[in-house]
Amino acid sequence: MVANRALRSSQVVNIEDLRRLAERRLPKSVFDYLDGGAEAELTLAENCRAFRDVTFRLRGAVAIADCNLKTRVLGHELSFPAMLAPVGYSRLMHPGGEMAVARAAATAGTGYILSTISGHKLEHVKAASQGPVWYQLYSLGGREAAEGALDRARRAGFSVLVITVDTPVAGMRERDPRNGMKELLGTSLFAKSPMSPTSSPIPASWHRFCATGACPTES
Numbered sequence: 001m002v003a004n005r006a007l008r009s010s011q012v013v014n015i016e017d018l019r020r021l022a023e024r025r026l027p028k029s030v031f032d033y034l035d036g037g038a039e040a041e042l043t044l045a046e047n048c049r050a051f052r053d054v055t056f057r058l059r060g061a062v063a064i065a066d067c068n069l070k071t072r073v074l075g076h077e078l079s080f081p082a083m084l085a086p087v088g089y090s091r092l093m094h095p096g097g098e099m100a101v102a103r104a105a106a107t108a109g110t111g112y113i114l115s116t117i118s119g120h121k122l123e124h125v126k127a128a129s130q131g132p133v134w135y136q137l138y139s140l141g142g143r144e145a146a147e148g149a150l151d152r153a154r155r156a157g158f159s160v161l162v163i164t165v166d167t168p169v170a171g172m173r174e175r176d177p178r179n180g181m182k183e184l185l186g187t188s189l190f191a192k193s194p195m196s197p198t199s200s201p202i203p204a205s206w207h208r209f210c211a212t213g214a215c216p217t218e219s
Ligand SMILES: Cc1cc2nc3c(=O)[nH]c(=O)nc-3n(C[C@H](O)[C@H](O)[C@H](O)COP(=O)(O)O)c2cc1C
Pocket: 033, 034, 035, 085, 086, 087, 088, 089, 115, 116, 117, 136, 164
């Protein structure tokens, strides 16, 4: 039986296909930032393994009158019980970045949590979405900066504050220093240039990366 699902492309049938596509299109440093984990990636591997342990038990010939995944979370009606989690520097991966993700979440009937480390102005992200958009706080710049950001988020219409507590110190994400991620995210072209791709021709994605996302100056 053919699965009754709308597929946009025969090239993208599952998440692993999307991963391979991203690997081909993104600069290595950006792909590794998204794909990598900390400290030899042991926890990352264990998390993937744990997901594989879960199997769904088929229950055939059971009458289910109301098949409804809708739920309410902190006053917001969601079409299914999952939201899109905050991912810092999303604009590195695509120029639409956080605005596009917020829009896509709303189209799917769910909400989006915007990271403190956003490449688009939080006001623009909120305006891009018809659905719930919450604000995630890292107190990167100290209390005053955090209070300023919260005030802006409240005025822009963010309705819920999400506080991340699992990052008292940043993990050693070993792929990032090898790729010169710190230099690439800085503003110095001098520091950046040795980390640029050396292949010829330089991929179009790299130009886009430099033009739109390499230095997120809007917060
Ligand atoms: C590349 C990347 C960037 C992330 N950035 C943030 C962030 O800025 N703020 C935050 O609270 N969590 C961040 N997270 C954590 C995710 O929001 C999420 O909680 C975590 O990836 C676990 O969900 P998963 O198992 O679906 O990946 C990030 C995760 C990844 C992989």
